[in-house]
Amino acid sequence: MLSKNVVEMQGITKYFSNVLANSDINFTLIQGETHAIIGENGAGKSTLMKILYGQIQPDSGKIFIDGEPKNYDISQALKYGIGMVHQNFMHVDELSVLENIILNNIPDNFGFIDFKNARRKCQEYIKSFGLKCSLSSKISGLSVGERQKIEIIKTLYIGARILILDEPTAVLTPQESKELFKNINLLKSQGKSIIFISHKLREVMEVADRITVLKKGKVTGSFSNGEVDETDLARAMVGRQDVDLLQNSANHVSNKTVLKASKIWFIDKDGIEKIKNLNFSLHEGEILGIGGVEGNGQKELQEILVGRYSPDFGRIELGGQDITKFSVAQRRSSGIAMIPEDRMTLGLSINSNIQDNLLAGRHENEEFVKRGIIKRKHLDEVSKRAIEHFDIRGANLEDHVSQLSGGNLQKVILARELSINPKVLIASQPTRGLDIGAINTVRSFLLQEREKGCGILLISADLEELMSMSNRILILFEGNFSGEIFRDQIRRGIISEEDIGLMMGGVKTR
Amino acid sequence: MRIRMKDAISHKINIALSSLTNPVFAIVTAFIMGGVIVALTGGNPFQAYRVLLTGAFGSFSSLSRTIRFTLPIIMLGFSFGISERSGYFNIGQEGQMYAGAMAIVFVQYIFGDTPRIVLIILMACAGILASGLISYVPALLKLKLSTDEVIVSMLLNYIMVLLSKYLLLYSPIAELGKSTALSIEVEPGISGQVIFIFAFSIIIIYMITYKSSTWGYQLRLIGKNKDFAELSGINVGKFMLIIAFIAGAFSGISVFGEVLGVYHRVYNGFASNLGFYGMTAALIGGDSVFGLIAGALILGALQSGSISLATMTNTQSEIVLVVQGFVMLFSTIKIFKHFSCFDKKKELKKKR
Amino acid sequence: MDIFGILHSTIRLASPIILISIGGLFSLKVDIFNLGLEAFALMGCFSAVAATYLTKNLLLGSTIGVVVCVIYGLIYSFFVIKMKVNAVICAVAFITLTSGLTRYLMQPIFGTSGKFILDRSFALKPIDLGIFSENNLIGLILNNHTILVYVSIVLPFITHIFLNYTKYGLYIRSIGLNQVAANAAGINVDLWKYLASMASGFFCGLAGIQLAMSMNLFNVEMTAGRGFTALAVLIMTGAQPIPTFFAALLFGFADSISNVLSSGGYQPQFLAMLPYGLALMAVVLPKVFRLIGEKRKRKLSFIRILNREGGE
Numbered sequence A: 001m002l003s004k005n006v007v008e009m010q011g012i013t014k015y016f017s018n019v020l021a022n023s024d025i026n027f028t029l030i031q032g033e034t035h036a037i038i039g040e041n042g043a044g045k046s047t048l049m050k051i052l053y054g055q056i057q058p059d060s061g062k063i064f065i066d067g068e069p070k071n072y073d074i075s076q077a078l079k080y081g082i083g084m085v086h087q088n089f090m091h092v093d094e095l096s097v098l099e100n101i102i103l104n105n106i107p108d109n110f111g112f113i114d115f116k117n118a119r120r121k122c123q124e125y126i127k128s129f130g131l132k133c134s135l136s137s138k139i140s141g142l143s144v145g146e147r148q149k150i151e152i153i154k155t156l157y158i159g160a161r162i163l164i165l166d167e168p169t170a171v172l173t174p175q176e177s178k179e180l181f182k183n184i185n186l187l188k189s190q191g192k193s194i195i196f197i198s199h200k201l202r203e204v205m206e207v208a209d210r211i212t213v214l215k216k217g218k219v220t221g222s223f224s225n226g227e228v229d230e231t232d233l234a235r236a237m238v239g240r241q242d243v244d245l246l247q248n249s250a251n252h253v254s255n256k257t258v259l260k261a262s263k264i265w266f267i268d269k270d271g272i273e274k275i276k277n278l279n280f281s282l283h284e285g286e287i288l289g290i291g292g293v294e295g296n297g298q299k300e301l302q303e304i305l306v307g308r309y310s311p312d313f314g315r316i317e318l319g320g321q322d323i324t325k326f327s328v329a330q331r332r333s334s335g336i337a338m339i340p341e342d343r344m345t346l347g348l349s350i351n352s353n354i355q356d357n358l359l360a361g362r363h364e365n366e367e368f369v370k371r372g373i374i375k376r377k378h379l380d381e382v383s384k385r386a387i388e389h390f391d392i393r394g395a396n397l398e399d400h401v402s403q404l405s406g407g408n409l410q411k412v413i414l415a416r417e418l419s420i421n422p423k424v425l426i427a428s429q430p431t432r433g434l435d436i437g438a439i440n441t442v443r444s445f446l447l448q449e450r451e452k453g454c455g456i457l458l459i460s461a462d463l464e465e466l467m468s469m470s471n472r473i474l475i476l477f478e479g480n481f482s483g484e485i486f487r488d489q490i491r492r493g494i495i496s497e498e499d500i501g502l503m504m505g506g507v508k509t510r
Numbered sequence B: 001m002r003i004r005m006k007d008a009i010s011h012k013i014n015i016a017l018s019s020l021t022n023p024v025f026a027i028v029t030a031f032i033m034g035g036v037i038v039a040l041t042g043g044n045p046f047q048a049y050r051v052l053l054t055g056a057f058g059s060f061s062s063l064s065r066t067i068r069f070t071l072p073i074i075m076l077g078f079s080f081g082i083s084e085r086s087g088y089f090n091i092g093q094e095g096q097m098y099a100g101a102m103a104i105v106f107v108q109y110i111f112g113d114t115p116r117i118v119l120i121i122l123m124a125c126a127g128i129l130a131s132g133l134i135s136y137v138p139a140l141l142k143l144k145l146s147t148d149e150v151i152v153s154m155l156l157n158y159i160m161v162l163l164s165k166y167l168l169l170y171s172p173i174a175e176l177g178k179s180t181a182l183s184i185e186v187e188p189g190i191s192g193q194v195i196f197i198f199a200f201s202i203i204i205i206y207m208i209t210y211k212s213s214t215w216g217y218q219l220r221l222i223g224k225n226k227d228f229a230e231l232s233g234i235n236v237g238k239f240m241l242i243i244a245f246i247a248g249a250f251s252g253i254s255v256f257g258e259v260l261g262v263y264h265r266v267y268n269g270f271a272s273n274l275g276f277y278g279m280t281a282a283l284i285g286g287d288s289v290f291g292l293i294a295g296a297l298i299l300g301a302l303q304s305g306s307i308s309l310a311t312m313t314n315t316q317s318e319i320v321l322v323v324q325g326f327v328m329l330f331s332t333i334k335i336f337k338h339f340s341c342f343d344k345k346k347e348l349k350k351k352r
Numbered sequence C: 001m002d003i004f005g006i007l008h009s010t011i012r013l014a015s016p017i018i019l020i021s022i023g024g025l026f027s028l029k030v031d032i033f034n035l036g037l038e039a040f041a042l043m044g045c046f047s048a049v050a051a052t053y054l055t056k057n058l059l060l061g062s063t064i065g066v067v068v069c070v071i072y073g074l075i076y077s078f079f080v081i082k083m084k085v086n087a088v089i090c091a092v093a094f095i096t097l098t099s100g101l102t103r104y105l106m107q108p109i110f111g112t113s114g115k116f117i118l119d120r121s122f123a124l125k126p127i128d129l130g131i132f133s134e135n136n137l138i139g140l141i142l143n144n145h146t147i148l149v150y151v152s153i154v155l156p157f158i159t160h161i162f163l164n165y166t167k168y169g170l171y172i173r174s175i176g177l178n179q180v181a182a183n184a185a186g187i188n189v190d191l192w193k194y195l196a197s198m199a200s201g202f203f204c205g206l207a208g209i210q211l212a213m214s215m216n217l218f219n220v221e222m223t224a225g226r227g228f229t230a231l232a233v234l235i236m237t238g239a240q241p242i243p244t245f246f247a248a249l250l251f252g253f254a255d256s257i258s259n260v261l262s263s264g265g266y267q268p269q270f271l272a273m274l275p276y277g278l279a280l281m282a283v284v285l286p287k288v289f290r291l292i293g294e295k296r297k298r299k300l301s302f303i304r305i306l307n308r309e310g311g312e
Helices: A045-053 A074-080 A097-102 A115-128 A144-157 A174-189 A201-207 A230-238 A298-306 A328-334 A343-347 A354-359 A376-389 A406-418 A436-451 A463-469 A487-491 A497-504 B002-040 B045-057 B060-085 B093-111 B116-145 B149-170 B192-212 B214-224 B226-231 B236-263 B274-285 B289-312 B319-330 B335-351 C003-029 C037-055 C058-082 C087-110 C137-142 C147-165 C167-177 C179-184 C189-213 C226-237 C241-263 C268-309
Strands: A005-016 A019-030 A034-038 A060-065 A082-085 A162-166 A193-198 A210-215 A218-224 A257-267 A273-283 A287-291 A313-318 A336-339 A424-428 A455-459 A472-477 A480-486 B183-185 B265-267 C115-117 C217-219
Touching: A005 A045, A019 A034, A019 A045, A019 A193, A019 A210, A019 A218, A034 A045, A034 A174, A034 A201, A045 A074, A045 A082, A045 A162, A045 A193, A074 A082, A082 A144, A097 A115, A097 A144, A115 A144, A144 A162, A144 A174, A174 A193, A174 A201, A193 A201, A201 A230, A210 A230, A218 A230, A230 A497, A257 A298, A257 A455, A257 C268, A273 A287, A273 A298, A273 A455, A273 A480, A273 C268, A287 A463, A287 A497, A298 A336, A298 A424, A298 A455, A328 A336, A336 A406, A343 A406, A343 B226, A354 A376, A354 A406, A354 B214, A376 A406, A406 A436, A424 A436, A436 A455, A455 A463, A463 A497, A472 A497, A480 A487, A480 A497, B002 B045, B002 B274, B002 B289, B002 B319, B045 B060, B045 B289, B060 B093, B060 B192, B060 B214, B060 B236, B060 B274, B060 B289, B093 B116, B093 B149, B093 B236, B093 B265, B093 B274, B116 B149, B116 B236, B116 C268, B149 B265, B149 C226, B149 C268, B192 B214, B192 B236, B192 B289, B214 B226, B214 B236, B226 B236, B236 B265, B236 B274, B274 B289, B274 B319, B274 C087, B289 B319, B319 C087, C003 C037, C003 C137, C003 C147, C003 C167, C003 C189, C003 C226, C003 C241, C037 C058, C037 C087, C037 C189, C037 C217, C037 C226, C058 C087, C058 C189, C087 C217, C147 C167, C147 C189, C147 C241, C167 C179, C167 C189, C179 C189, C189 C226, C226 C241, C226 C268, C241 C268
Parallel strands: A034 A193, A034 A210, A082 A162, A162 A193, A287 A455, A287 A472, A336 A424, A424 A455
Antiparallel strands: A005 A019, A005 A060, A210 A218, A257 A273, A257 A313, A472 A480, B183 B265, C115 C217
């Protein structure tokens, strides 16, 4: 049986600024197979597929479609038969299902849309996917699972034979996921080739013929299903790297609870349960790592803890006091500080100078404000001291902080947040995108706070960071904790990285 | 380290230049366009501009007339500017002014017999409250229902204009049959000097508050990054409502000055177009209060000088409207950004 | 009170509003909020009168008038799309500009200011459609209108067909609803935005011709807020062509009645305020309903959870 390589990507490399997203990646897709690409956040999966789809151009490397080398953009990709089902659907909500499907290629007679023809074609697809919706109903009325099917039908309508599905089960219920796998097998039987991006190991094992694992921009494994089990995959996905980084060596953690969350539920405005019955306690002097792939409730958890979102149910206590109804300002003054993951949009006012950024959050404090007027001189002094103490390079007092590098931006945020001597520090992806020196600086400041008795919630998708910095790790999966790991257990080898990888993929539950 | 210094200085120059270039470009281009139109219709643009200039600044009386035109524009400019600073588009100045005017007229009707000082204070309060309220409504709707404040403000503008017309014609306080059509006379008058001092002090308070107070700080923060402001503990929604009210209050102050200081009456259509001049002045000024005052001065000068245009040249005074329109149009083109795009590309290449 | 007379002038008075509204509709459909329809229509009035006066030919003058308005639309969209000027500010600038330009140019072109009356021979005259016999009731209402009035009656329906049944209509609708998706579908978004803006200018130009040339005069500010009325209509109807037609008729009716009433000594201002009040409600109410809907969705989810987890 001749298996033809329908897609071949050789030596694909792509830089974003100075971050290496894809590094010399080789990837092949055989005609009629389902090929899964797995990896953690930032592994480079989406980038690689966007390159395949023509949305992005690689910095180096070659792409062969049906054996012929090609350089192309999206509209040409469509002609070659490559279709992509994005994670956020390209739907026009107010238009009907039919109109959405045919938007890429509208059949017409002298300008008037040939509805009969289009309807006939689409009806066939609708039936084969088991959809019960009417073509003329508005697409906004369909469920997420149904809309994803429409998204797939869109690619089929323009004649795609290579389908790229980007984290398709991220928005589906288990039942809908099962239906999706049935449809994938159906498409396979029709001769289509499918690429499937995911981080959920169990599903991947269920549906893929071959699996490629990406980690930090490189291919760390390429297997056929049947060769490997979930543990092998997890190892390839999260395997440790040896770098000279600071570690948390503290063994002893106080018993006093500084932050407690009980029975937290949160439903977003689409009615989806983002946090389900979440419970945890943070102790003084403890670094509690919250791990898991992004999108499993981390954002909602942060917003609830900092006070921007209100939980639909549940209770938050700070040092015994009920702060569930506290505003953001009240929580700050009670001692909760936060380092948000989005440095430039949430952590700073990028178009303001250092003083204004350092003042934020303390702009009503007596230290800086007298009778409504800001004490400029004092603010300038404090800023100068912060620049020294935190070694913020390249900072001039009147300049906008947009001039600073990533590491220095993070130091400004640290200077501000740590200045209130917080009782609880929520640090979200604090070392993302930083070089080694900056990473160690951030880690050393976190460890210093820990010494002072501050309880730190370290939310990170970087498992290595969690494992070396946390006293205890909780893995977040679909709004709840799928596992709890103690430092000891890692040290003594009771729980391995692969186990944690499995928890992140939703496999093990303890 | 050396490269960093150069970057820092050039960045500073960047900011200074861009904040100056935009308004200068807008005004110069607008005047040129106006001049072209004058020339095309057989007039002499240089003569026209000379007459405008002398008409606005030539003598003490024309200077004071220019200032008298400028002051309400400054207030209206604050009204637009302070809202815009917090990310709220307030173009309801016209409606706010009419609301303030009606409130003043009603105060006169009800409290006409109270002593002069009390009456004036009551009128000021009523005017400010009424216009603040009209400004507050679109902001409240935006906060609670996410409606578009532009549409609501514009509709309110129209409703207020019609309402005031109705009041001038049919309400019990209307003065029908008088010589000045559709107007109501307002008793206590205030001299121009008092108005000037009043306006001047407001400007000073505004500047100090904006630059050095904690509220000014919070306002700037909200305008630059709303999410960050929220995370810093600022109650953005409440803040924006207060700002909207204050913006309306500024419109009320301008009406107060116009009615009590200048016209001594409220008449139909007294505020038409005035609202948008405030917006233009704020756009010219950009981030700086001085710029706003300068912009208001230019607009006021145009208005003041236009009176002599008609008498002294064969160019009609309406050319002033044309120039104002062009200024508005060009003042928001970030011309410097278009050119500095080239610089950005060089920077990216350096980093690689 | 002559009912048929009122209904007849209803249609006549509604006509420019229909035309301006359809112009604004195209702009709205590509997500350009054109507050400056007033300016476009005013320019249409002025350029039609000026061009007819200078060329001494109604057809040629009207054509030039429309072309000027189309160019106006193009310039507006250029500033908004390419130079990224805020659409509201741009619109206000255009309104001020047009107001000033039309006033200013009256003296050089017509030799008078404020108001200029053309010779009657150039007027846009009402047409007697032979279809209606003398005593036919419908004829009393629909007969003897200018050609543009008849155009404005059928235009909303043609627009409806264009938007919903043609390929280009679908392009335009998708751009306004989800520009990213339209772009991903290969539609040249910028091109269609420019075209829609030009269409805006076109219809406002027609409105200008109808307004000015049916009375063969130009008066400063003769559009008298009709541009904003048109916006109110579009807001009320959510930019749907056929409801727009009826809403514009409503305004025309209000106009007609208030003419009658004011000459009879009644107060027209309240009647004039009513449409704006209606438009305000049309803006606010849908959002209220949406808010209630979202709250219900969350509550239902909540109840679902409670039932599932067995009470907490």
